[in-house]
Amino acid sequence: MSPAHEFHYRMPSQVHGYRPGSHHGSNIGGGQAFATHARLFDHPDPRRLDLRASLRNPGREWLVRLHRQRSAVTVHALVDVSASMNFGSPRTKLDIAGDFVDSLGRSAFRVGDPVGLLAFDTALRDELTMPARRHRGAGAAMRALLHEGRRLAAQRGGSGAAGLRRAAERLGAREGIVFVVSDFHWPLNTLRGSFELMAPALVVPLVVWDPVELEAPSRNALMMVRDAESHERRALWMRPALRMQWRDAIRHRRAQIDDLCRAHGVRPLYLSGTFDPETLSRYFLEMAG
Structure with missing residues (x-):
């Protein structure tokens, strides 16, 4: 992957680590x-x-x-591997998450930060965990774990993200950068409690939605839909009123996520169908400004 596929990030405040790195340190x-x-x-x-x-x-x-002294910080990606993340066309949301962790691994190696992965759904998935490390191949290793997570999600099913809290507890109240990657199609109370556990860290929620989720079909027709988590199927007659309800639900969900993040002093970044490293670089640049 070329340097253009990396992104630039910095802690907006001084860090207290003793290991030399690229972030403004207090020592x-x-x-x-x-x-x-x-x-x-x-x-x-x-x-x-x-x-x-x-x-x-x-x-x-x-x-x-x-x-x-400039110091290093530990970076973690907390990635949702529940069944709804297996949805998407032509690429699933877990594929987009894989693009992100690959870029994160390369970006962290360039600045000397250790990077690790924790995967969750209804539980913390230890089989998809990678302890924080400094290694040129960390990004590719995390992508491979998420590819395995995609296969397991298709077999496992289930809904919810109770494992996010377990992941936050695993990290502990430590300084660092934590990316939470999910479609957030679960009760947001889980996120509220996890934010509180990770308060000393800089938390960056990455909301991964597929374009198909954001816009209802334009044709008025009978359609079959299936819940990605419960696998329940139902028939819907797509009509203008339902199309408007669909759009309102998306706007309402986004407002809920924004409000919860704002209450904890963080700003979510929305990804739709692709991961653009430049967008994430601008996110951190705006934070520093």
Whole structure:
């Protein structure tokens, strides 16, 4: 994959990690961001001697410049592998999630961040988990796990996302970046509790919807629909009133997600049919601005 398929991300605030990386850190180290002056006696490194500040110092002591070290953060992708994520045409929502985690793995490796994967549906799926690591092939490994998750979702069925809370508990209240990738076709109370568990982290919800979900069929006709989670089938007569109800339901659901995210200080990013790395780069750029 070419660099154009990577995206750029940064923590908007200082991080407290000791491992060198690319994010603004709060610890004193070998960075370039000036932090403060200190006595040469306390920090005996004459290479950092500041003659101008030393001459102005009333105590007539030699002063050196101290800088803040850039630090690494741990990045996790929490991906919904429930049956509804197996829906989509020509590509499923799990395929789109696979594009994202592949790009995430490459982007994290470029800046020196460890990246890991946790998959969930009604439970936390340990067989689809990858611990955070620094590895050039992390993105491809996560994509392969989601491909396996697609096969298992087709066999397993079931609805709900109770496993999201278990995934949040697994991460613990730690600093980092957490991408929550799902279509969010489940009770949003699950998301509310998970946000609270992940409060120290920067949480980025990626809402993956298929274009077919967003727009009702234009023709007035009898159609058979099947619930992706329960596999229940029913007949619908598509008519203007139902088409309007369909659109209103989509708008209402989006407003619910937006309101819940806003209440927890995060902003969701909506993906429809494809993953565009440039869009995610702009998301982080706007956050920093």
